Amino acid sequence: MLPTLDKVVSRIDSFLEPEQVRLVKRAYYFAEQAHDGQFRRSGEPYVTHPLAVAEILSDMRMDHQSLIAALLHDVIEDTPVTKAAIEAQFGQEVAGLVDGVTKLTHLEFETKKEEQAENFQKMALAMADDIRVILVKLADRLHNMRTLGAMPPVKKRRIARETLDIYAPIALRLGLNETRIELEDLCFKAIFPMRSRFIEAAVKKSRGNRKELIEQVKLALEKRLQADGLSGRIIGREKHLYSIYQKMRTKEVSFQEIMDVYGFRIMTDSVDSCYRILGSVHNLYKPIPGRFKDYIAIPKVNGYQSLHTSLQGMNQIPIEVQIRTEDMEVMANNGIAAHWLYKSGSVASNLSHTRARAWVKGLLEMQHQAGNPIEFIENVKIDLFPDDIYVFTPKGRIMELPRGATAIDFAYAVHTDIGNSCVGCLVNKKTAPLSQALESGDTIKIMTLPNAQPSATWLSFVVTGKARAALRHYLKNRQRSESITLGRQFLDQSLASMGTQLQLVSNDRIAKLVSSSEFSDFDDLLEDIGLGNRMAFIVAKNLAEPSSDHPVGQMQAINISDSDSMTLKYAKCCRPIPGDPILGIISAGRGMVVHLDSCKNILDQRRDANKSVPLRWDAEMKGEFLAELRIAVHNQRGVIAMLASAVAAADANVESVTILEKDASTGQIHLTVAVTGRNHLSRVMRKIRQLKPLIKVSRSKG
Numbered sequence: 001m002l003p004t005l006d007k008v009v010s011r012i013d014s015f016l017e018p019e020q021v022r023l024v025k026r027a028y029y030f031a032e033q034a035h036d037g038q039f040r041r042s043g044e045p046y047v048t049h050p051l052a053v054a055e056i057l058s059d060m061r062m063d064h065q066s067l068i069a070a071l072l073h074d075v076i077e078d079t080p081v082t083k084a085a086i087e088a089q090f091g092q093e094v095a096g097l098v099d100g101v102t103k104l105t106h107l108e109f110e111t112k113k114e115e116q117a118e119n120f121q122k123m124a125l126a127m128a129d130d131i132r133v134i135l136v137k138l139a140d141r142l143h144n145m146r147t148l149g150a151m152p153p154v155k156k157r158r159i160a161r162e163t164l165d166i167y168a169p170i171a172l173r174l175g176l177n178e179t180r181i182e183l184e185d186l187c188f189k190a191i192f193p194m195r196s197r198f199i200e201a202a203v204k205k206s207r208g209n210r211k212e213l214i215e216q217v218k219l220a221l222e223k224r225l226q227a228d229g230l231s232g233r234i235i236g237r238e239k240h241l242y243s244i245y246q247k248m249r250t251k252e253v254s255f256q257e258i259m260d261v262y263g264f265r266i267m268t269d270s271v272d273s274c275y276r277i278l279g280s281v282h283n284l285y286k287p288i289p290g291r292f293k294d295y296i297a298i299p300k301v302n303g304y305q306s307l308h309t310s311l312q313g314m315n316q317i318p319i320e321v322q323i324r325t326e327d328m329e330v331m332a333n334n335g336i337a338a339h340w341l342y343k344s345g346s347v348a349s350n351l352s353h354t355r356a357r358a359w360v361k362g363l364l365e366m367q368h369q370a371g372n373p374i375e376f377i378e379n380v381k382i383d384l385f386p387d388d389i390y391v392f393t394p395k396g397r398i399m400e401l402p403r404g405a406t407a408i409d410f411a412y413a414v415h416t417d418i419g420n421s422c423v424g425c426l427v428n429k430k431t432a433p434l435s436q437a438l439e440s441g442d443t444i445k446i447m448t449l450p451n452a453q454p455s456a457t458w459l460s461f462v463v464t465g466k467a468r469a470a471l472r473h474y475l476k477n478r479q480r481s482e483s484i485t486l487g488r489q490f491l492d493q494s495l496a497s498m499g500t501q502l503q504l505v506s507n508d509r510i511a512k513l514v515s516s517s518e519f520s521d522f523d524d525l526l527e528d529i530g531l532g533n534r535m536a537f538i539v540a541k542n543l544a545e546p547s548s549d550h551p552v553g554q555m556q557a558i559n560i561s562d563s564d565s566m567t568l569k570y571a572k573c574c575r576p577i578p579g580d581p582i583l584g585i586i587s588a589g590r591g592m593v594v595h596l597d598s599c600k601n602i603l604d605q606r607r608d609a610n611k612s613v614p615l616r617w618d619a620e621m622k623g624e625f626l627a628e629l630r631i632a633v634h635n636q637r638g639v640i641a642m643l644a645s646a647v648a649a650a651d652a653n654v655e656s657v658t659i660l661e662k663d664a665s666t667g668q669i670h671l672t673v674a675v676t677g678r679n680h681l682s683r684v685m686r687k688i689r690q691l692k693p694l695i696k697v698s699r700s701k702g
């Protein structure tokens with residue numbers, strides 16, 4: 001039976017404001033126009049599908065925004081209509097809902113790996129920041145399952161598998177029991193048509209035999225309640241096909257054994273009546289020990305509340321009875337959606353959302369009182385209002401990361417070695433900054449290089465403990481080994497000035513020196529020298545053989561070769577670049593700072609042999625260094641752009657530009673450029689000199 005707009009409208013008329021009904025109608029005409037000319041596989045106009053989804057949600061008495069979103073849910077995906085157009089017509093909230101449903105539709109659930117299913121459920125929930133997105137998606141899926149007949153068999157099975165693994169459990173978690181049961185039976189039929197037909201036929205057959213007995217028990221229960229002055233609505237209940245199948249499989253019981261149990265449900269007005277009815281029922285039939293469950297005092301994690309008991313009826317037949325209030329019955333069937341049911345007057349849309357949140361909060365409290373907070377947090381809170389995101393590896397494995405996690409966190413979560421050799425990343429096949437926060441559903445590929453090294457700057461944006469700890473560990477080790485190397489060079493240099501070298505010093509002497517120090521081994525001592533805490537010159541004097549009375553020679557300059565070194569720092573006052581005469585200044589705890597030999601800031605230290613170290617650039621020095629230029633130009637339109645392209649023409653980068661002074665005719669500009677050394681810098685300056693408006697360019701050294 002095709003749904004019609006009139007049918008839906010007559011239903012929502014009873015619980016929505018006239019203005020809201022008008023908006024729902026408008027959304028229908030909007031969708032009808034957008035999907036014009038599109039048809040479902042079964043031949044009906046496409047718009048019948050969104051209308052049916054809206055009808056399902058109207059049965060749940062959802063708010064008008066959910067209904068509008070249901071009507072428009074396939075519009076972004078299947079028609080040229082954009083999110084912006086929906087926002088212009090129906091507002092930001094509806095557009096957000098439609099966009100959320102579209103994103104979920106894009107998720108390709110790969111259900112081959114069963115252990116992944118639970119993560120997919122979480123991912124789906126994490127992607128929907130508004131619970132209504134999930135409810136629209138569930139209704140969409142329910143209608144697709146109801147109309148699965150027209151699909152080719154392979155596709156049918158795939159959709160059914162996905163629904164059974166992902167969407168039915170989500171419905172269960174949200175307490176949408178009716179939806180869950182219908183989804184499960186539809187999936188069961190699609191995946192196992194033979195088994196489902198067999199069980200269906202068997203249930204029909206046994207129904208006839210059971211009918212009389214069910215009536216008898218029902219009557220007996222009614223009489224007893226009446227005699228005890230209690231009122232309740234009693235219904236006989238049947239298990240759904242999939243749950244019978246599950247029971248047969250997992251508990252290895254026969255069909256007959258399952259059907260031999262007779263189920264009843266009693267609905268009443270208050271919690272108090274529930275317990276009275278329980279007593280009355282236990283009085284009528286003997287309860288089976290150990291089978292009573294009080295889910296009223298201790299609700300299930302999805303909020304389900306009821307009393308469950310098993311009894312021995314006449315002729316020893318087993319009877320299962322559920323007792324609950326009418327309110328609990330509504331909750332048991334509709335779960336979170338039940339919160340849109342109790343609409344009073346004109347409820348603002350976000351109020352119902354607030355109420356849904358309150359529902360979760362209420363669950364939290366109930367669960368807290370039940371003393372089972374861990375299970376609760378696992379199952380409900382994190383899922384509904386997630387602190388976590390779920391992303392894919394290139395092979396489709398799902399990784400769980402905290403919100404705000406970056407590609408570096410992801411890399412370290414995969415493996416420490418991946419993190420340590422990471423040089424870049426692709427997010428959804430596009431290059432992205434390593435510092436960018438990832439989003440649920442993203443696919444991340446990490447690019448690595450064998451000799452790459454992690455950067456200390458990553459510490460400023462990683463959020464996982466694992467990445468942070470691995471980075472700290474790596475950087476600490478690297479700094480230590482660099483400091484040891486530097487300390488050894490300092491010591492050798494000082495020894496050289498005394499006419500000897502470290503290699504010639506006996507191990508005994510070294511051991512003696514170490515034991516007289518506070519260090520446990522020589523490397524610790526070298527590290528201390530490298531860090532600038534201890535003077536190489538003094539240690540050298542202690543190490544040099546007393547007999548050696550060589551004249552004190554000239555200090556040999558130390559080669560520096562790694563611009564990325566963590567131990568070396570380059571002075572910002574004079575900005576030395578390879579090719580410049582340089583001097584190292586040691587300061588306690590900070591290691592060595594490289595200055596220009598001519599830097600005015602080091603006049604005091606340079607005379608102190610314990611604080612200054614002669615240095616020389618390695619011929620193979622790599623990396624980029626910043627140099628500062630002072631430039632005077634004639635004012636002219638586009639002069640900054642001309643400077644920038646001159647720098648680029650010399651293969652260098654502009655790091656910053658500051659305009660220092662400007663008058664009517666001339667300007668003073670401060671330019672910071674990144675170059676590889678002096679030769680490179682002079683090429684840059686040559687290019688700048690060729691510019692017409694140039695008056696003067698010179699390097700500024702502090």
Ligand code: MN
Nearest residue numbers: 049073074140
């Ligand atoms: Mn759809």
